[in-house]
Amino acid sequence: MELSDYIRILRKNWVIIVVLTMLGLGAAAGYSLTRTPTYEASSTVFVSTQTGGSAAELQQGSSFTQQRINTYVGVATKPIVLNTVIADLDLGITASRLADQVGVSAPLNSTLIDIRVEDTDPVRAADISNAIAASLASVVPSLEPESADGMSPVLLTRVEDAQPALSPASPNIPLNLALGALVGLASGIGLAVLRTVLDNRVRTPRDAEQITEAPSLGAIAYDAKAKDRPLIVHADPLSPRAESFRALRTNLQFLDMGGRSSFVVTSSIPSEGKSTTTINLAIALADAGKKVALIDTDLRRPKVAEYLGIEGGAGLTDVLIGRVRVGDVMLPWGGRSLFVLPAGKIPPNPSELLGSKQMATLLGALERDFDVVLCDAPPLLPVTDAAILGRATSGAILIVAAGRTTRHQLQGASDALTTVGAKLAGFVMSMVPTRGPDSYYNGYGYGYGYGYTEYSQDTAKGKAKRGRSRRAPIASLPTTDLRDLNLDPGNTAEPRDDR
Structure with missing residues (x-):
C-alpha cells in the first residue's frame, strides 16, 4: 500500500476513529472520576552495623548489611512489624490488608529502605509509614543474634520522616486521559485498517x-x-x-x-x-x-x-x-x-x-x-x-x-x-x-x-x-x-x- 492509500483509509474512516478516540477518552475520564483519591507518604530507614572503627570492620559491616537488606525489606510487610502499627494507630484492619497498602524497596547498592504507604487520608498515610519505620527499627535488631557484648550487630535509623501529601497520587487524571485517548485512537485506526482489508469491493x-x-x-x-x-x-x-x-x-x-x-x-x-x-x-x-x-x-x-x-x-x-x-x-x-x-x-x-x-x-x-x-x-x-x-x-x-x-x-x-x-x-x-x-x-x-x-x-x-x-x-x-x-x-x- 502507498501513502495515498493510508491517507484514503483515514479520510474514509475518520468518523470511526474520532468516535473510538472519544469513547476511550470518556472511559478514562469516567474511570478517573469514579476512583477514590489515594495519597502516598514515604519514609526512609538507614541500616548500619555496630562494629569497631577500623576500615576493615566498616567494610565488613557494609557488606553484611547489603547482603541482609533484602531480608529486612521482606520483614517490613510481615505481621511481626505490622501488628504493632495496627495496635498503636488503632487501624482496625488485618496485617494482610495493611500490607496491600505498603510498598517497601531498597535502592541498588545502598543500605537504605524506602517505605511507601497509600491511603485515602494523607495524614494517616504519613502516620502509618512512620510507624512501620519505627516498628521495623525495633524488630530487626531483635531478630539478629547478639554480639559478644550483648548488643545487636544491626542498627536501623529513621533518616527521613513521612509528610502528608498535598495532592493525590492516584488516580493520575492527565495520564489516564492520555492513555484512554491513545487506546481509543489505536482501536479506531486498527478497525479502519481491518475494514479496508476485509472490504472486497472494487473502489478504484x-x-x-x-x-x-x-x-x-x-x-x-x-x-x-x-x-x-x-x-x-x-x-x-x-x-x-x-x-x-x-x-x-x-x-x-x-x-x-x-x-x-x-x-x-x-x-x-x-x-x-x-x-x-x-x-x-x-x-x-x-x-x-x-x-x-x-x-x-x-x-x-x-x-x-x-x-x-x-x-x-x-x-x-x-x-x-x-x-x-x-x-x-x-x-x-x-x-x-x-x-x-x-x-x-x-x-x-x-x-x-x-x-x-x-x-x-x-x-x-x-x-x-x-x-x-x-x-x-x-x-x-x-x-x-x-x-x-x-x-x-x-x-x-x-x-x-x-x-x-x-x-x-x-x-x-x-x-x-x-x-x-x-x-x-x-x-x-x-x-x-x-x-x-x-x-x-x-x-x-x-x-x-x-x-x-x-x-x-x-x-x-x-x-x-x-x-x-x-x-x-x-x-x-x-x-x-x-x-x-x-x-x-x-x-x-x-x-x-x-x-
Missing part, C-alpha cells in the same frame, strides 16, 4: 487493473439524477458527466484492436450502468463525426429502445432468423450518424442466436460499413451471451461500478472472457464518487469551472424528444450493401414476445 481503477490486467478507459462520475436523464450526452452535453463520456470516446480511439472496431459492452452483474454507458458513448462517437452502429444484443432484458424512445418491436432477433432485412429495422437517431438496431422480440434461445453464423456475418457487415460498432450485452456472470459476443467482436469493454462490484465478481467476469478466448479491451469505472476519500473523477470541478450551465428540465426533455426517431428511410443508411443485407434464416427458432 487500480483495484480493477490488478484484477483484470486491462487498461482503464475512463471513469463515469456518479449522478444522482442519472435515472431522470440517462442520455446525458444528448440532454446535457455541457455537464461534467457528459464530458466523461467524451473522454472515454477519446481513449477508445487509441486502442489497437487489429484494425477492427466492434466492441461488446458488458458488466459483471446487473445495474452497473452498462446500457447507459453504451448509449452515451455511441452518441459521443457520433458527435465526433463517426458512423456508429448501436446494437441491442441484450436479448433477455433489452433497454436501448426504451432509453432512446424508438420502436423496438422488430430488431436483431428478426434479422437473425431471416424474417426481415437489417435495413428495414435499423433506425437513425438524433440527426447524427448514429444507427440503432433494437433487440426485437425476446427469443427462447438468446445464447444460440448470438453465437450463430448469422450473428458473425452481421457483425462483419456492420464493421465494413461503420466506423464503430457497439453491442450492449447482458452481464457476464448470470449468462454467457456477452462472452460469446466478446469472441465475435474485436474486444469487450467491461463496466465496473465503483464500490458495488466485488473483487470476486470482477475476477469471475474477467475469467469468463478469457475462457472463451475473448479479448478484454479495457474497463470503465462507473458511478465513481465525485467527493470523499474514494473520489477519482478529477474532471468534475473542471466542468463547472469552465462554464457549465444547468439545462432546464424542459430544455432537456425537448432535446430528447427531438432526438427520437420512429422509422428512417432505408436510403439514409450509410451504404446500399448494408441495406440489402438479408441473412440466410439458418435458425428457425421462433421469437416470443414475453415482455
Whole structure:
C-alpha cells in the first residue's frame, strides 16, 4: 500500500476513529472520576552495623548489611512489624490488608529502605509509614543474634520522616486521559485498517487493473439524477458527466484492436450502468463525426429502445432468423450518424442466436460499413451471451461500478472472457464518487469551472424528444450493401414476445 492509500483509509474512516478516540477518552475520564483519591507518604530507614572503627570492620559491616537488606525489606510487610502499627494507630484492619497498602524497596547498592504507604487520608498515610519505620527499627535488631557484648550487630535509623501529601497520587487524571485517548485512537485506526482489508469491493481503477490486467478507459462520475436523464450526452452535453463520456470516446480511439472496431459492452452483474454507458458513448462517437452502429444484443432484458424512445418491436432477433432485412429495422437517431438496431422480440434461445453464423456475418457487415460498432450485452456472470459476443467482436469493454462490484465478481467476469478466448479491451469505472476519500473523477470541478450551465428540465426533455426517431428511410443508411443485407434464416427458432 502507498501513502495515498493510508491517507484514503483515514479520510474514509475518520468518523470511526474520532468516535473510538472519544469513547476511550470518556472511559478514562469516567474511570478517573469514579476512583477514590489515594495519597502516598514515604519514609526512609538507614541500616548500619555496630562494629569497631577500623576500615576493615566498616567494610565488613557494609557488606553484611547489603547482603541482609533484602531480608529486612521482606520483614517490613510481615505481621511481626505490622501488628504493632495496627495496635498503636488503632487501624482496625488485618496485617494482610495493611500490607496491600505498603510498598517497601531498597535502592541498588545502598543500605537504605524506602517505605511507601497509600491511603485515602494523607495524614494517616504519613502516620502509618512512620510507624512501620519505627516498628521495623525495633524488630530487626531483635531478630539478629547478639554480639559478644550483648548488643545487636544491626542498627536501623529513621533518616527521613513521612509528610502528608498535598495532592493525590492516584488516580493520575492527565495520564489516564492520555492513555484512554491513545487506546481509543489505536482501536479506531486498527478497525479502519481491518475494514479496508476485509472490504472486497472494487473502489478504484487500480483495484480493477490488478484484477483484470486491462487498461482503464475512463471513469463515469456518479449522478444522482442519472435515472431522470440517462442520455446525458444528448440532454446535457455541457455537464461534467457528459464530458466523461467524451473522454472515454477519446481513449477508445487509441486502442489497437487489429484494425477492427466492434466492441461488446458488458458488466459483471446487473445495474452497473452498462446500457447507459453504451448509449452515451455511441452518441459521443457520433458527435465526433463517426458512423456508429448501436446494437441491442441484450436479448433477455433489452433497454436501448426504451432509453432512446424508438420502436423496438422488430430488431436483431428478426434479422437473425431471416424474417426481415437489417435495413428495414435499423433506425437513425438524433440527426447524427448514429444507427440503432433494437433487440426485437425476446427469443427462447438468446445464447444460440448470438453465437450463430448469422450473428458473425452481421457483425462483419456492420464493421465494413461503420466506423464503430457497439453491442450492449447482458452481464457476464448470470449468462454467457456477452462472452460469446466478446469472441465475435474485436474486444469487450467491461463496466465496473465503483464500490458495488466485488473483487470476486470482477475476477469471475474477467475469467469468463478469457475462457472463451475473448479479448478484454479495457474497463470503465462507473458511478465513481465525485467527493470523499474514494473520489477519482478529477474532471468534475473542471466542468463547472469552465462554464457549465444547468439545462432546464424542459430544455432537456425537448432535446430528447427531438432526438427520437420512429422509422428512417432505408436510403439514409450509410451504404446500399448494408441495406440489402438479408441473412440466410439458418435458425428457425421462433421469437416470443414475453415482455
